[in-house]
Amino acid sequence: MQLTVWTYEGPPHVGAMRVATAMTGLHYxxxxxxxxxxxxxLFTMIERRGKRPPVTYTTFxxxxxxxxxxxxxxxxxxxxxxxxxxxxxxxxxxxxAELIQDDxxxxxxxxxxxxxxxxxxxxxxxxxxxxxxxxTFYQIVRNLADKGRTAPSREGRRPRANLLGxxxxxxxxxxxxxxxxxxxxxxxxxxxxxxxxxxxxxxIARLGEADFNVLMYPETGHEAARWxxxxxxxxxxxxxxxGVGATREFLAEAAGLAGVDAPVDPDAGRMPWWSRSVxxxxxxxxxxxxxxxxxxxxxxxxxxxxxxxxxxxxxGCYNREFARDIRAAAKLYGVEPLIxxxxxxxxxxxxxxxxxxxxxxxxxxxxxxRLRLPCAVxxxxxxxxxxxxxxxxxxxxxxxxVIFDTWVHPLVMGLExxxxxxxxxxxEFSDAxxxxxxxxxxxxxxxxxEHVEPDAVLVIAAPQPExxxxxxERELMKIPFFVRGKAKRNTERYATEKGVTAITxxxxxxxxxxxxx
Amino acid sequence: MTIALAPSAGVAAAFAPRPVLRxxxxxxxxxxxxxxxxxxxxxxxxxxxxVGSRTCxxxxxxxxxxxxxxxxxxxxxxxxxxxxxxxxDANEELDKVVHRLLSRxxxxxxxxxxxxxxxxxxxxxxxxxxxxxxxxxGGVRILNYSGSGIETTFTQGEDACLxxxxxxxxxxxxxxxxxxxxxxxxxxxxxxxxFAELGIARVETLPPRRSKDLPGVGPGTRFLLAQPFLGDTxxxxxxxxxxxxxxxxxxxxxxxxxxxxxAAKEFGIDEMHFRAVVAPGRERAKRAIARxxxxxxxxxxxxxxxxxxxxxxxxxLHNELGMSLVEVGTPYLxxxxxxxxxxxxxxxxxxxxxxxxxxxxxxxxxxxPDLTVCGLGLANPLESEGLSTKWAIELVFTPVxxxxxxxxxxxxxxxxxxxRDRLTV
Numbered sequence: 001m002q003l004t005v006w007t008y009e010g011p012p013h014v015g016a017m018r019v020a021t022a023m024t025g026l027h028y029x030x031x032x033x034x035x036x037x038x039x040x041x042l043f044t045m046i047e048r049r050g051k052r053p054p055v056t057y058t059t060f061x062x063x064x065x066x067x068x069x070x071x072x073x074x075x076x077x078x079x080x081x082x083x084x085x086x087x088x089x090x091x092x093x094x095x096x097a098e099l100i101q102d103d104x105x106x107x108x109x110x111x112x113x114x115x116x117x118x119x120x121x122x123x124x125x126x127x128x129x130x131x132x133x134x135x136t137f138y139q140i141v142r143n144l145a146d147k148g149r150t151a152p153s154r155e156g157r158r159p160r161a162n163l164l165g166x167x168x169x170x171x172x173x174x175x176x177x178x179x180x181x182x183x184x185x186x187x188x189x190x191x192x193x194x195x196x197x198x199x200x201x202x203x204i205a206r207l208g209e210a211d212f213n214v215l216m217y218p219e220t221g222h223e224a225a226r227w228x229x230x231x232x233x234x235x236x237x238x239x240x241x242x243g244v245g246a247t248r249e250f251l252a253e254a255a256g257l258a259g260v261d262a263p264v265d266p267d268a269g270r271m272p273w274w275s276r277s278v279x280x281x282x283x284x285x286x287x288x289x290x291x292x293x294x295x296x297x298x299x300x301x302x303x304x305x306x307x308x309x310x311x312x313x314x315x316g317c318y319n320r321e322f323a324r325d326i327r328a329a330a331k332l333y334g335v336e337p338l339i340x341x342x343x344x345x346x347x348x349x350x351x352x353x354x355x356x357x358x359x360x361x362x363x364x365x366x367x368x369x370r371l372r373l374p375c376a377v378x379x380x381x382x383x384x385x386x387x388x389x390x391x392x393x394x395x396x397x398x399x400x401x402v403i404f405d406t407w408v409h410p411l412v413m414g415l416e417x418x419x420x421x422x423x424x425x426x427x428e429f430s431d432a433x434x435x436x437x438x439x440x441x442x443x444x445x446x447x448x449x450e451h452v453e454p455d456a457v458l459v460i461a462a463p464q465p466e467x468x469x470x471x472x473e474r475e476l477m478k479i480p481f482f483v484r485g486k487a488k489r490n491t492e493r494y495a496t497e498k499g500v501t502a503i504t505x506x507x508x509x510x511x512x513x514x515x516x517x
Numbered sequence: 518m519t520i521a522l523a524p525s526a527g528v529a530a531a532f533a534p535r536p537v538l539r540x541x542x543x544x545x546x547x548x549x550x551x552x553x554x555x556x557x558x559x560x561x562x563x564x565x566x567x568v569g570s571r572t573c574x575x576x577x578x579x580x581x582x583x584x585x586x587x588x589x590x591x592x593x594x595x596x597x598x599x600x601x602x603x604x605x606d607a608n609e610e611l612d613k614v615v616h617r618l619l620s621r622x623x624x625x626x627x628x629x630x631x632x633x634x635x636x637x638x639x640x641x642x643x644x645x646x647x648x649x650x651x652x653x654x655g656g657v658r659i660l661n662y663s664g665s666g667i668e669t670t671f672t673q674g675e676d677a678c679l680x681x682x683x684x685x686x687x688x689x690x691x692x693x694x695x696x697x698x699x700x701x702x703x704x705x706x707x708x709x710x711x712f713a714e715l716g717i718a719r720v721e722t723l724p725p726r727r728s729k730d731l732p733g734v735g736p737g738t739r740f741l742l743a744q745p746f747l748g749d750t751x752x753x754x755x756x757x758x759x760x761x762x763x764x765x766x767x768x769x770x771x772x773x774x775x776x777x778x779x780a781a782k783e784f785g786i787d788e789m790h791f792r793a794v795v796a797p798g799r800e801r802a803k804r805a806i807a808r809x810x811x812x813x814x815x816x817x818x819x820x821x822x823x824x825x826x827x828x829x830x831x832x833x834l835h836n837e838l839g840m841s842l843v844e845v846g847t848p849y850l851x852x853x854x855x856x857x858x859x860x861x862x863x864x865x866x867x868x869x870x871x872x873x874x875x876x877x878x879x880x881x882x883x884x885x886p887d888l889t890v891c892g893l894g895l896a897n898p899l900e901s902e903g904l905s906t907k908w909a910i911e912l913v914f915t916p917v918x919x920x921x922x923x924x925x926x927x928x929x930x931x932x933x934x935x936x937r938d939r940l941t942v
Contacts, residue, residue, distance in 0.1 A: 001594040001610040010575040035548025035666025040894030050901030062667040095570035096634035125598045
């Protein structure tokens with residue numbers, strides 16, 4: 001048993017719902033007890049969908065268990081077909097139905113429903129949401145892709161690609177599709193089918209007609225992409241085009257797969273200049289902690305170091321299936337990889353890293369708030385805020401522009417940072433007010449309403465003959481909050497190395513000189 | 518001043534059997550675990566440990582609609598594959614989880630082991646687990662109840678939780694009034710002040726705000742139900758000798774007056790004194806309601822089944838705000854506790870119990886009511902079809918009981934209509 005207060009991923013049948021809800025003409029008959037219908041609200045509330053997810057739940061109760069839950073399942077499947085007339089049905093069980101072993105797959109297959117029925121086997125007690133989405137999409141593709149429909153001769157037509165992986169409740173999937181389509185259009189490549197988001201079972205049937213696949217989201221599309229490669233010989237892209245460098249690399253890769261020339265100097269949007277302009281100098285070496293799903297976290301680390309000049313001080317993911325990618329990237333940045341789905345562990349790691357910016361999920365946003373650190377969200381699990389009304393992609397050059405704005409916005413700006421250092425004792429202009437451009441209340445650094453540990457990163461014990469002396473401690477407090485953590489850590493490291501037991505003002509400045517960058 | 522203390526309909530009508538549409542199909546309701554979302558804030562030294570699956574944990578964080586700001590007083594012990602292999606090991610695992618939890622949270626004095634669908638199906642015996650673990654952690658009392666969807670819907674989880682407290686309530690022979698049902702602290706304090714003014718000396722609440730204040734119960738106990746979904750709790754209290762005071766539920770000016778009056782009568786409070794005490798609050802409530810009645814009068818409303826509050830709320834909206842009732846759906850109709858409420862409804866109202874959500878939505882679309890009260894999974898889809906909705910969950914997360922909240926309660930129903938009138942986009 002695993003003690004859990006909060007979880008990054010839902011159960012695997014929620015992953016299946018993300019695929020079903022993304023599609024049209026597909027219905028999901030889910031053997032599940034009363035109460036599991038809560039999952040509908042994820043889609044109607046967080047994503048503001050104006051339609052119910054295409055899911056029929058059997059909602060069995062205790063009194064049904066003594067009788068025939070199998071019959072209940074069959075009646076639900078029959079009614080669902082009659083009412084919704086889907087092109088195809090997927091059937092499966094949630095965690096409780098898995099235990100009563102009614103075999104919904106077998107039951108549905110013997111019913112002779114007048115449409116394809118795709119059974120799902122999603123073990124709830126060992127797997128999670130992303131895996132469930134990937135497996136569901138793979139089963140749909142495997143069952144519905146028409147092996148007789150392959151890519152016709154390249155003579156006299158443009159190359160075409162499928163986009164694989166976007167689902168309902170995905171982090172900016174809606175907008176990423178537009179950007180990736182634009183990138184391919186620039187290469188003269190047509191998008192054949194985008195799936196699962198926006199596709200129907202008959203679209204799935206013609207996946208084999210594309211020349212290659214763009215794997216947008218490995219977490220949800222990897223299994224399907226591999227099967228399509230094996231079955232139709234369709235190669236797929238390995239680069240996730242998040243960030244300027246990754247987008248350039250993606251263009252080269254896609255051009256190679258399409259057999260067209262890669263653009264020599266693609267217009268990379270504003271981000272490169274915004275980052276090179278002198279105003280961004282203050283971003284140099286900012287310590288950043290990154291956590292999310294593996295693909296987004298790996299992409300974020302590359303942007304952080306190579307495109308914004310940050311220092312990556314922590315990197316991790318919650319989806320174990322992709323731990324290898326995180327380990328490889330962590331080696332590149334010289335940090336310990338953090339693979340966990342326990343947010344308390346993530347919180348400890350963030351606190352210990354003495355970072356100046358957190359890039360994470362909605363949970364890391366809350367952690368950062370508790371620790372009074374600036375934060376930007378880079379990955380699912382999603383929150384209603386991750387579905388902005390405006391176009392807000394992560395992928396492509398426009399995505400890089402969006403990322404620049406989103407990540408830089410929470411930080412204290414260049415000159416303001418200097419002024420805070422110079423006039424720390426100004427009674428109106430104090431770092432306790434937070435960055436001025438965020439307004440009052442948007443980043444309360446010590447609000448009475450919120451329970452905040454007294455400077456969780458910087459707890460300094462009562463004066464001792466050893467350790468921080470009162471003068472040094474006062475001097476430390478004159479350093480703005482966003483670099484104070486680093487100053488404290490450096491001073492302590494310096495003291496330990498030099499065998500200094502009592503830290504004085506002198507030690508503080510010795511250390512500053514020692515670590516001057 | 519006249520006060521209608523009895524339901525407006527005649528006695529005969531009260532006992533005439535009403536046609537109730539019973540449906541059996543897909544139910545779009547929460548399970549009883551959802552009650553933890555408010556119960557864990559109400560009882561400040563209690564912790565709720567769900568023994569369940571990742572789905573249970575996901576439900577709790579989704580239904581709560583929030584991430585974890587302060588560390589919440591609930592968690593899920595997620596059953597994993599190896600726990601399914603052997604029950605002996607599952608019990609051992611559970612003991613370990615409880616131990617870890619209680620050593621980390623020494624301020625917890627009451628721990629509920631909450632059963633879920635999977636724990637019920639694989640028959641993890643949480644009653645025995647609670648007995649086994651009781652006393653193993655100093656002064657921490659360990660109880661169990663089931664919030665599983667196969668046994669409970671939504672608010673029934675609170676009923677199951679409160680019922681589990683009844684056997685451990687101390688024996689109390691004194692004549693006392695017990696208010697049963699989790700109320701927001703502010704509302705509870707208002708009621709306490711009213712009862713004190715009336716002259717009822719001993720007033721206790723179940724659940725208490727702190728577990729050490731768990732009230733006693735005995736043959737001298739008279740209890741008022743603050744919520745209509747507490748059937749099992751009432752039965753357990755009656756088994757301990759307590760006597761239920763039947764009344765309308767305290768929604769609106771009339772409901773609140775009738776509810777208070779049931780206690781006043783039982784405790785021999787002088788009628789004139791009663792009227793004098795309730796008059797100011799009652800008048801304030803009526804004034805506040807009148808403002809919303811302009812908006813709501815003559816408008817039609819359809820209740821999808823959700824919290825079991827549907828019947829009393831329909832009575833309030835019809836009798837005090839002049840709304841017309843298209844259908845009043847409820848997950849479960851407790852005929853005894855709702856007798857006065859049902860009697861106070863107009864004779865032609867369609868009551869329904871249980872649900873077949875697709876068929877019920879067909880009826881909503883056919884009737885096109887001005888307002889549909891429904892769960893969060895249905896609200897946006899109905900809005901996108903041009904039908905105004907009121908989220909049912911807000912009715913259990915907002916102070917709505919009593920005189921001072923009667924206007925707020927009416928406003929909750931008026932707001933979607935006001936908003937619709939304002940918008941031009």
